Structures are given as C-alpha cells and as structure tokens.
Amino acid sequence: MKKFLSLFMAMFLVLALAACGTNGKEEEGTATEGNGGEEEVTELTMGFIPSQEADQIADNVKPLEDYLTAELGVPVKAEIMIDFVGLVEGMRTGQIDIGFTNPFGYVQAVDRANVEVLVKAIRHGSDTYKAQFIARADSGLTSVEDLVAKEGLTWAYGDTLSTSGFLFPASKLMDMGVEDLNTFFTQTAVGGHDNAVLSVLEGQADFATTFDDARTVLEKDHPNVMEEVVVIGHTDPIPNDGVSVREGLSDEMKNKIKEAFLAINDKPEVLSVMNEVYTWDGIAEATDEEYDIVREVYAKFKDQLEE
Incomplete structure (x- = not known):
C-alpha cells in the first residue's frame, strides 16, 4: 500500500509540475515551441499605458497594429493597460510581448521581468525630456x-x-x-x-x-x-520613454521588432500615430545604460513603491 501511495504521489507531482510549466500565451495558441526549441510566436500583444483617454488610444493605434502585423508577419494587437504595474506584470507573465515603457516603468520591468529596451522616442530632436x-x-x-x-x-x-x-x-x-x-x-x-x-x-x-x-x-x-x-x-533631464520586449522572444524576433520600429522614421503616416499617442517625432535605438539616472531616482522610492 505504501509503495502504491508513493508511486501515486510521484506521478501526481510530475503532472503538477508539467501543468505549472505551461505558459498562459501557449494555452491561447499565441506562442509555441518550434522544432529548434525556440519559442515560435504566432501573435504579439502591445501594451500601452494611458497618456490620454484609453478608448482614444485604442482607436489611434490601429494603423500601428496594421503596420507591425505586415512587417513582422504575425498578428499584432494593442491592449490598453490600467497602469504601469499592470504593464510590468503583463510582460512578466508573457501576456504582453511589446511594452511602451516610460523610463521608470522600464527600470522596474527590468528588475521584475528582465525585459529589454529596443528603441526610444525622439521629441523636438532630443532623446531626453524634462x-x-x-x-x-x-x-x-x-x-x-x-x-x-x-x-x-x-x-x-x-x-x-x-x-x-x-x-x-x-x-x-x-x-x-x-x-x-x-x-x-x-x-x-x-x-x-x-x-x-x-x-x-x-x-x-x-x-x-x-x-x-x-x-x-x-x-x-x-x-x-x-x-x-x-x-x-x-x-x-530624463531619458525618453521607449519600447521594450519581454523575456523569451528570440533574437531574430527582437531584431525584427526593433528594425520595424526604426523604419517608422521613413513612414510619415505611421510616425503620425506615434505622435498622436505619445508625441513621438522620431525613433532611435536605445540601450539599458541610458536609464541609470532613473535607477538612482528610483532608489529613493523603491521601498515606498513596493509596499
């Protein structure tokens, strides 16, 4: 009897661990594992945080959805988040693939979700703002x-x-x-x-x-x-906000996303969308080190904000 119970418990744990390893996006059919062991993306979700009325953002970003869908070869949809916490959590859990992250949101997302910044906004010819x-x-x-x-x-x-x-x-x-x-x-x-x-x-x-x-x-x-x-x-001065991607995307997909956003500089009709939503005049490549000054300010409030 004891041997039977031990065997039963072992089988139960194996099944439980297998279930815990299932990603929510995989259940939805948006990401699967390809033949080479890398994640095969079949859909991408962009997360936006409100700088204006949420329903207005949803309407305005439709041309961006269409453009990225054509460039990346998979459906791209926009999701309006309630706040920065929701965006970071969405990227941590894999529900959000591409995040429009303000500087602090990015620093927090690196700490909590190991995201990677790809590009940043240019406004009035500058990559910083006040x-x-x-x-x-x-x-x-x-x-x-x-x-x-x-x-x-x-x-x-x-x-x-x-x-x-x-x-x-x-x-x-x-x-x-x-x-x-x-x-x-x-x-x-x-x-x-x-x-x-x-x-x-x-x-x-x-x-x-x-x-x-x-x-x-x-x-x-x-x-x-x-x-x-x-x-x-x-x-x-503060480094401008940018576009980050969640952990787990392949280098190939990350490069495709980055190049698609950089190419918007030569597409006025799509750049106008970025200007309408977040007042972006242009797009430049970004690096993690640029946000160190934000980390210094964040250190003053970290305990308070993580309560």
Whole structure:
C-alpha cells in the first residue's frame, strides 16, 4: 500500500509540475515551441499605458497594429493597460510581448521581468525630456520654490509610478527640502497626464506634474489651456520613454521588432500615430545604460513603491 501511495504521489507531482510549466500565451495558441526549441510566436500583444483617454488610444493605434502585423508577419494587437504595474506584470507573465515603457516603468520591468529596451522616442530632436510643474496662471504660484514654501497644496499627477508625473518631480521637491511628501502635500493620482493638466485647469488641484508639454494634449478641447495653465518649473533631464520586449522572444524576433520600429522614421503616416499617442517625432535605438539616472531616482522610492 505504501509503495502504491508513493508511486501515486510521484506521478501526481510530475503532472503538477508539467501543468505549472505551461505558459498562459501557449494555452491561447499565441506562442509555441518550434522544432529548434525556440519559442515560435504566432501573435504579439502591445501594451500601452494611458497618456490620454484609453478608448482614444485604442482607436489611434490601429494603423500601428496594421503596420507591425505586415512587417513582422504575425498578428499584432494593442491592449490598453490600467497602469504601469499592470504593464510590468503583463510582460512578466508573457501576456504582453511589446511594452511602451516610460523610463521608470522600464527600470522596474527590468528588475521584475528582465525585459529589454529596443528603441526610444525622439521629441523636438532630443532623446531626453524634462518633467514640468504647472499651476493656474491666476494662482499666485510662479516657481517650484513657491510650492515648497506653502504646505497643504493639492498636487495632481497621473500615477505614482510615472517618471515625469511623479518620481522626478518628487525627487526634486525632496532635494529642495520637503521631508515628507505625504504629509506636506495633498496628493491625488488622476490616471493620466491630460487629467493632471485638467485638474489644475478646473481648479481641482493647486499644481500638477507632467511631461513637457502635456498641456498641448488638451488644446483641441480647451483652446485657452496654454494661457490659463502655466509652467512654473522643470526637473533635470530624463531619458525618453521607449519600447521594450519581454523575456523569451528570440533574437531574430527582437531584431525584427526593433528594425520595424526604426523604419517608422521613413513612414510619415505611421510616425503620425506615434505622435498622436505619445508625441513621438522620431525613433532611435536605445540601450539599458541610458536609464541609470532613473535607477538612482528610483532608489529613493523603491521601498515606498513596493509596499
């Protein structure tokens, strides 16, 4: 009897381990193991995080889906994520193959999911950008010094995991003397850079922090936003956001993805999609070392953000 139970348990463990080794994407039929032992991709999913209304992004990226599908030879679909945490987790579990990662999201994704950055954005001829502090023109707030001199202000930002929306501005505020951000300001995460600008415009927040210049996203619906909401300061330069891929894709597929994105520079109709969604004017190759400055800022908040 004991021998029978031992044999039964051994067989059970083998089956259980085999089941645990099954990848979710494989179950869906999007990735299988080829004859050479490498993963054979039959579908790719791109993960986006909101910089504007999610349904608007979904509509705008359709031409990019079509372009990449043609270039890569497999169906490519877009998925709008709720936040950066969801994107990182999606890449870790293999549900997201290609991620549009902001600088901090990329650093976190490397730590948690061993992703690899392929390309980065070019804006206004530069591969770096700054975060901006904004306030209403009639608020009396004219500098970052004004913010640290007046406790109790309401601060709006898109997401605590946003590089330009929170991390670099928070680091600057701390360097300027704010010891406890949580008690000094009333913080409100509003889910996107456009919403942060809107919070200031409508008087729901005293100031906001966004990428430079997120106000332009609202110009179509709010023509006076550039006059009513003003920039009162900037952070140090930040490496631009980029496109990363999950662990497990073959070198051949990663190279195809990289080359497809770089080729967008010569395709104005597709580049206009990147500009519409994330204000990209061009695309350049990226390396992991460029994001070391982001790692330094992340180190200040790592314990807090991983609670």
